[in-house]
Amino acid sequence: MLVGRESEFAKLAEGVQRAHEARGAALVVRGEAGIGKTALLADLERCAAGVQVLKAHGVESESTLAYAGLTELLHPVLHLLPRLPQRRRTALEAALGLGHEQVNDPFGAYAATLSLLAEAAEDRPVLALVDDAHLLDAESANALRFSARRLANDPVCIVLAMRTGEGIDFESSGFAQVALSGLSPEAARAVLGAVSPEVLHQLHGGTGGNPLALRELARLLSPAQLQGRDRLPDPLPVGPAIARAFGARIEALPEPTQSALVIAAADESGLVVNTARALRMRGLALEDLDVAVAVELVALEDGRLAFAHPLIRSTAYRRAAPSARRDAHLALAEAMREDPPSRARRAWHLASATIEPDEHIAAELERVATDARTRGAPAVAGRALEVAARVTTPGSVRVRRLLSGAAAHHQAGQPTHAVALLDAAMAEIDDPLARADAQRLRAQVITFHGGSAPIRALLIDEAARVELHDPTRAAVLRLDAAMASMMMGEPLEAERLAEQAWPQVRDTPLFRPFAALAVGTARILRGDGARGLPLLEEAIAYVERGDFWALGPYGGQMFMAELTAGRATTAVARSERAAERLRAEGMLSALPAALFSIAWARMTIGEWQGAEEAANESLAIARDVGQRALEIEPMSLLAWLAGVQGRFDEGRALVATALEQGTAHGVDSIRTVGGWVLGRLELSAGDLEAAAATLEEVGRFSLERGMEAPAIAPWAQDLAEVLIRLGRHADAEATLRVLERQARKTQIDESAFAGALRCRGLIADDFDGSFQASLERHEQVPDPFERARTELCFGERLRRAGRRAEARVVLRAALATFERLGAEPWARRAHAELAGSGERARRRTPDTADRLTPQERQVAALVARGATNREAAATLFVSPKTIETHLSHVYRKLGVRSRAELAHRLAAGSTDG
Template sequence: MLLFGRKAELSALAEFVDRPAGRGALVCGEAGIGKTALVEATVATATAAGLRVLTTTGVEAERHLAYAGLHQLLFPIRAGIDALPAPQRDALRGALGLAEPGEIAPYLVGLATLSLLADAAADRPLLVVAEDVHWLDRASADALAFVARRVESEPVVVVATLREDERSPVQDAGLSTISVSRLPDEAAAHVLDSVAPGLAPDVRERLLREAAGNPLALTELPAAVDEFGRLDPALPLSGRLERAFTARVAALPAPTRTALLVAALNESPSLPETLTATGLALGPGTPAVEARLADADTHALEAGLAEPDARTAGARLVEPDVLAPAVEVRLVELRAGALVFRHPLIRSAVPAAASLAERRRAHLALADTLAQHPDRRAWHRAAASAGPDESVAAELERAADRALRRGGAAAAVAALERAARLSEARDAQAARLLRAAELAVESGRRDTAERLVRDAQALDLSPRRRATAAWLLSGFEDGVREDVSRVAELAELAASVAADGETEPAARILWGAAMRCFWSEPGAAARERLLAVTDRLPLPADDPRLVSISAYVAPFERGADVLERLRALAGSAGADPATDRHLGSAALQVGAFDLAARFSAAAVPGLRAQGRLGLLTRALAVHAYSLCRLGDLAAAVPAAAEAATLGQETGQPFMYGLARAVQAEIAALRGEHDEARTLADEAERVALPSCARPVLATVQLARGLAALSEGRFDDAFAGLSRLLDPADPAYQVALRAYCVAELAEAAVRAGQADVLRDVLCDLERAAAATPSPALHIGLRYARAVLAPTGEADELFEAALRADLTGWPAERGRVHLAYGEWLRRQRRVVESRTHLRTARETFDALGLVAWSERARRELRSAGEASPNRDAHAREKLTPHELSIAQLAAEGLTNREIGQRLYLSHRTVGTHLHRIFPKLGVSSRADLARTLRALQDR
């Protein structure tokens, strides 16, 4: 294939084929710019190099059919599905319609697709081609993006094409972008001369000017030049090209035009389907078609849309020869039982040239042909409807249910919205619009959800539906970007809904409002109103929702009750991962980081298995935050890294920011100050524009820790003090109370002890109302380091006598501060015991900055303290550490892949890198090494 002017693009694509080892390219450009030609050349190169090629093409008519594109891509290797692990196998078979689906998690489908492609690539490298990804159904596009992000070490290359100014999830999958621009003048002239030699000079010049370097225009516009050598200058280039194709279609015989119209409206390239439907469209033939046409004609007449056209009698048997004229003029190609349009603009030009009656007839014919494909049939019936039709609306609603079971939320939203437009009763219309809006919220599609809610609110809604419409949009980003007055409004809304006896909707509204109390600060009055409404709900006191709402809204005032409920519920942790996730967050609010780590750890495996990555992100963030506060950096590092990755992937910017802030805190504790600053700055950039308070609070904590370990005590005190200033965006009601120890230390070393004593009065009052472990641990530490000389001994001993089981970092902190105080009191021998304990504790936990400080103090106390050797596992990236820990637990590569949403071959590649870093040669050695490090 000779392509003029595309040497650079072909070379870039050839590089991926020459070394097929993960990722690939996204080829972008305007319609007709030659993206398909580049892909075809790449496919030819790949085939010659021995790669296997799998392809799928987005079709606009298929956008509402969940996993239609993925089905096309994986069909040639579907036999390998049976070898997948059971959860993946069942999910993928259900998604592709190869089995009756249960509830399918989209990310589990993505993992199954990755595993299937990786297995196929083990025999022969793969080139995965996805054309026109802007028209892929959303479920398929998400699965493809999932794969593209994770083919790190697989012999799999992904090449996708995207039309300019369109959007697709594949854009965010990390593929290299190849932008295809218009051809330079010399190459454009070569193209035109090769397809239309001998043009008159003025016509040639005009065509070159009009085509402006677009290859499709250069090859197609010559046929559109009138006898005077003119083109319509009023149309854009794509319009002129469509008009050129339309003119070519208009010259075809009527049966051929009908066949082309049916093919253009059909979602499938299946030639038998097109021929069967064409036969029905050419004549009524069956009572079913006749009845539907009559019914549709009645709607059309009533709506004043069209006059029904005359119909031929008798359905026809149509042979492939009917398409021969279209093949001759290069509009379509016939390939092994498939009809393929030469370009998407041809496909769009054909329906545009048909009348409304012709399009309706074609849709109805397709609906009759597709009786065994209920989803496609429903959409064709809907397209043929000229007005409200409850039977079609109900059929679309059933299609939405099927799409949901297969994990196709976007397809379900589209089906429900279309069903709403066809609903005959206003109440049914409102119900379908609101259900579609709720699914759009869950899918993260804010613009769609807002539009659907506005449409529903324009109807005469019942009180319950008005309530649903009012709170639906609160699901986005936990209301971070909304005005804080919204919290009080939600409280009143929940009260009115509860008064109507609607307990469940009221509880959901209150939960959304409670989340706002975490991310923003609505004020005491709004918090009190939320509690008052919550208290009146007829739910058991130990209902996890009530426990969580109380924790978020009143972490100190209700702290004692929340902790009692949490400890009682801890015995059932692991029963329901979503509930555990909520309870983990509740425990974090009240400073019970040990319980927060326990609940979130219980939630993570279940959320992984269910493929609920949105909730998994939140559970991992809470887990990482809690573990970091407890000092368990070895476990916090991979949890925070995965939470950050998934936060980006699932479109949760503030969870991403929180995970990044926790990573900054970890870096500060490890003495990696430059890294801590970089991560804190990144998290702040995410959170500051919307004042996401928990992120900003954690950023200030990380900066304060870094400043403490660098000896910048004034900076540390100034930064940490911001957490206690209600006027500061870093102020967060709960989290402000859980950095007391760090603040106390900064104050003492910065000479601000008297200032801190005044500040602590507020927290002492809060402590009187709650048994919050983190708050009381911090206050005991602060009282000791701030105490007069005569009282300090007893206060330090009291801090050490407290139950610090599960809080090793806090115990180490007290030993360090006590040892430092004893040395300053010239009780050097006594100080060494505490300093040595602190050093050993911090060494074991990997808190490098703190262990180095203990070493310096020990040397000052006259005891040699050699420099600490870096733990072997600190040589691993967070990703590698996750894999190493799971391998040490005895999991196979495939099981690790399922846990971390990687292919098992990628896991194997990582282990080959991990073994030399740790100086081990087997999994047994790996387990022993990590176990020894854990025991240190």
């Protein structure tokens, strides 16, 4: 075991032990260069028994090669590919360059990586070690991050070594951090050997205990200096100056060896055959490196060349003149000319060898980008196009490459890179049509990774610029601006923009579906459901007949628009079909919106457990794919469920986070939805004053922005009830008039009429008619919670009117619904009213199924429908072991022993909540 690393090693060994126990582990070893990360991983590999080790090494030059790190890591287990579901296998084969099918969404390869690691762990526990993980290509890093979150129940331990402050953030995805600091003075003595106490103190203080720096000092200093008999150099060659120490060692080598080291350093593939060819082309030989091998700067074995430390490689490369570095890359490119598998690597060497525009090199890089796209590696494609543009003469071709690179970076979730390329393109664009396309792309980047407010003005301005050149393009830009206005919670402005664009695009087949969605949704939000719903239906039908992406990045909005129109039942069916298709195709980036639509629709029709499952999954996948703006809606829904079920602190925390993120991303529509959720929560908690204050603010904001669709956030009916209970009848009457106007205007939302009639029943002297009319409206709306609220209010008035027997009938119905849903605070109110009516009702003991977690319920439902563990795992993007673990919990909690019993239990409806 390494001296001085006992505690850090113990943490890694614990991770390996967790893998042996099928509990999974993921760790990141972080520290500065030379601190001992590589040695610690090697020590772990030597000491780990009974595991199969998969290894990869991040290399700077390979960060521009699609899935280079993943290819190296998974190579020993590729024989297990036939075990994967066909779509997963196809996605991973395409990503690793083993197949010929085109895969556009990288998340299919990420999910397949998860599946392959899980399959490998079926044979023996897996220890995956990745050194210099900060240098991994983006797709490989994301595949590991995605997989590690879902291997908690598998015999897999993933350990990454990374420099402090570099690489992507693995820790936020559940990786435990093992931070390496300097060695203790005692451990430093073991590295230095014979050294006086005073010198030890100086060297330890000067190096901070960095093992590499200590070893280099022990090599550079004389025995007399180490013993304190001679003075030490001042300053010590440590810290940033350690590269100078390496430089001094290299400078002492023969000139041919120094030149050979530059070529070896430029070829980070480590393949001796490439280095040897390049050396011969420059009149050098592999034997020129023998001296460097002798002084332990490099090692040559098994056909590979390795530098003793990355800092030695970078020093050998950086100390050479720029012209020498370019010549080294050119020699390597020439050496790879006859090697087709090295075509991408050769293109990058050619790019590093030139500082002048070169169309041949640019075209080669564009081919690299095309290949990366087909393999689901948009980050690599974006980088290749970025460099291709750098070596392209200014003009339309360069602009095209910049815009294509920006689009690829956008797909890869790299908005900063995308915006930088867009800025570069805008500086050269003189074609107004190309400019409009660039600005539209900029708007999409900002929408998903920034905020909506700045892009609406951008889109409107660009539409005015391009109007004379291409009215259709101008109209599409205004439709985008309309969608941005909806995210900003401004349906009035959205309607204006959409209606302005509609005449120009309604007869254009390419854009009509998107226009129908934008115009239809804007009309529905403005309360004009009669004219909006037919257009929305047209957009949905178009998508269901063909391509989910026909509506561009707004496809997920169509189901929510249908819910806004009061069509919850059909929205559930349609969004579930879409989600099933997206799961099958591995299109995770489109899944959060579809899952949220399922969640909201299920909440509306009283399937709260299913709503919670879908919302949690929507939230998790939105985080996985980097769509921070799409985390806001599922958080709001989970807050709503927490509030009506009595988990008030949890609900308030979720709403606060949703509102904060909404503000950060310009999604001001959360002020309506999130505000209403908070108001409903305070109503559930019985804090009427807080509920009134919150809901009044929601009402002011919504009405000012032109929100006339009561279904999107029925604040008015909640506010009216709160004001009535506070005795503010005049204010309640004004609120009721707003609600009744909206109900009449929309014409398609029975729930608004039902809510208005319920509130009328609370204040009318002859209340029976209002409540009965409300219950009749509820018959048209599959929302059991709202019906139960009406029954509760009706029962309250009947009891206070002395009609106790009649009150008990409706109160029993309300209590039964609240208990079935788990609406604990509302059930308490109904129980208290029943007790007041003279009935001693017993509270229902929750079924054991109510204690299933959302994911356990998902697993139970899939298995009950006949899915195998592997099929369920593929559907939920987890491993079969995770399914097995959840299923064992389900069996125990429900008291069943077989899949048949489980199916019967679920069919009986005992888990319905």
